[in-house]
Amino acid sequence: MQYFFNWDVVWRATDKLAYGLALGLGMAALALVVGSAIGLGCALVLTSPKLKVLHRPVRWYVEIIRNSPLLVLVFFVYFGLPQAGIRTLDNIDSFVLTLTVYAGAYMTEVFRGGLASIPARYVESGMAIGLSGRQCFFFVTLPVMFRIVLPSLSNNLISLFKDTALASAIAVPELTHTARWINVQTFQVVEAWTSVTVLYLAVSYSLAFVLRRIERRYAVIR
Amino acid sequence: MSATATPANGQDGDGIVLSARDIHKRFGDVEVLKGIDLDVGKGEVVALIGASGSGKTTFLRCVNMLEEYQAGIIRIGGVPIGYHDEGGRRVRLPESTVVRQRSEIGMVFQSFNLFPHLTARANIMLGLTKVRGKSKAEAGAIADRWLERVGLTDRKDHYPYQLSGGQQQRVAIARAVAMDPRLVLFDEVTSALDPELVGEVLTVMRDLAKSGMTMVVVSHEMLFVSSVAGRVVFMDGGRVAEQGSPSEILKNPKSERLRSFLGRFHGVLR
Incomplete structure (x- = not known):
């Protein structure tokens, strides 16, 4: 059987592809930002002896999320929770929620590691010039930690962007879903999947390129 | 200069910047400071020498309240720091007060x-x-x-x-x-440096000493100690074993412990 290439189907879907791409990036960025806030909070809980009662719940959260496939979590939140009587979300909200909770668990580990790797002597020299504990945290610990975890943060952003492909499973109109739409509408299978593969690749690669420059700019810790 | 804490440029009345009385510090069961007394006058440069484990660094960290200590009192400019007496009980001052007091004391660390x-x-x-x-x-x-x-x-x-x-x-x-700050503590600040970089740091410290800065210096640089310090304090086993002018301490040590400690620097000191 002969296959006839027809790239027109891709050009005709440009607006859909652009929307899908923007949606994927937006969902990843939102999950990264909110997930980082969750992760930082959980990491602070785990490193605080005063909040020992909360250590176990936080550990459970991190372990459950990190040991479940993201696709299963996506189905659980979108199909499972409404059946259990929890208010129904539309598919985009549901996916963003899942991805954020997922990112939060990974970020917890990233930030916990970052906090643990800061030598106590930096904080001590902050105290020695008269900074309070709070000031030491905000002006020394936090900025140093962000520089340490920056490479992990950018890896996570790229991973999260690629993970948004799973949103197609609950019909979120992102890039992968658009590819499937072109595929089904036109049967131009090769064009559909080539175009989104190239788009994923181009965006991930440029993202990595930009992030590496930022990392180098802030890589002041040896 | 005499062995007592005579301020080098003591214009203001009292002149004592740091006064430590009977400082005791335990790490678990090990008592590392067994009653340290030390007065430092304004503009004075006091060198703390002694073998590692003698308590020099721990004492500096107690002065800067980076370590808690179990007994004794440290005053800066006559004001008790870190702890106060509350109806006969020794109580740690609130953290905000400790933070303020700490800002009056400078500290330079071995690892920068x-x-x-x-x-x-x-x-x-x-x-x-x-x-x-x-x-x-x-x-x-x-x-x-x-x-x-x-x-x-x-x-x-x-x-x-x-x-x-x-x-x-x-x-x-x-x-x-x-x-x-009213006082700067130097904790073996040249020990982590390559030998060829020690000089530039000591030059800065010599300059500060000359300008009248009050300094407590833990150091193994005996040449620096003998030329810059107004007073040398030899610590041994958590106590002040001997103190006096550099010439008294470094050239005419009285105790056997100090003699054997200084023996390690043979060749540096004549």
Whole structure:
């Protein structure tokens, strides 16, 4: 059987592809930002002896999320929770929620590691010039930690962007879903999947390129 | 200078900056400080010498309240720091008070400990803006002045990782003294340096000593100690074993322990 290439189907879907791409990036960025806030909070809980009662719940959260496939979590939140009587979300909200909770668990580990790797002597020299504990945290610990975890943060952003492909499973109109739409509408299978593969690749690669420059700019810790 | 704490330039009445009385410090079951008494006068440079484990560093850390201690009292300018007496009980002062008191005492560490995410200049400015409440411009001017004093004007926008150990330590000294503390503690500040970088740091310290800075220096640099310190205190087993002028202590040690300690520096001291 002969296959006839027809790239027109891709050009005709440009607006859909652009929307899908923007949606994927937006969902990843939102999950990264909110997930980082969750992760930082959980990491602070785990490193605080005063909040020992909360250590176990936080550990459970991190372990459950990190040991479940993201696709299963996506189905659980979108199909499972409404059946259990929890208010129904539309598919985009549901996916963003899942991805954020997922990112939060990974970020917890990233930030916990970052906090643990800061030598106590930096904080001590902050105290020695008269900074309070709070000031030491905000002006020394936090900025140093962000520089340490920056490479992990950018890896996570790229991973999260690629993970948004799973949103197609609950019909979120992102890039992968658009590819499937072109595929089904036109049967131009090769064009559909080539175009989104190239788009994923181009965006991930440029993202990595930009992030590496930022990392180098802030890589002041040896 | 005599063995007692005579202020070198004691213009103001009392003249005693640091006074420690009967400091006891335990780590678990091990008592590392067994009753330290020490007075340091304004403008005086006191060197603490002794074998490792004799309690020199621990004592400095107690003075700066980086360690808690179980008994004794330390006064800065006559005011008890770290603890106070509450109806006969010894109580740690509230953290906010400790923080304020600590800002009056400078400390320079063996491992420099510059903030790695800040330039040399910003390292000096942080305490000036956040603790002293100075404006950015004011703090910057003070930082520039101190960077010039330690000979690092051309390195002011460098990050710590771009500086040699000697340069980092000079910035760390500038960071401590820029706060205008009443007393600066130096904890083996040349021990982590390559031998060829020790000199530049000692030169800065000599300059500070000459300008009337009150300094307590833990050091194994005996030549520096003998030429700069007004008084040398030999610590042994958590106690002050002997003290006096550099010539008394380094050239005519009375105790056997001090003689054997100084024997290790044979060749450096004559």
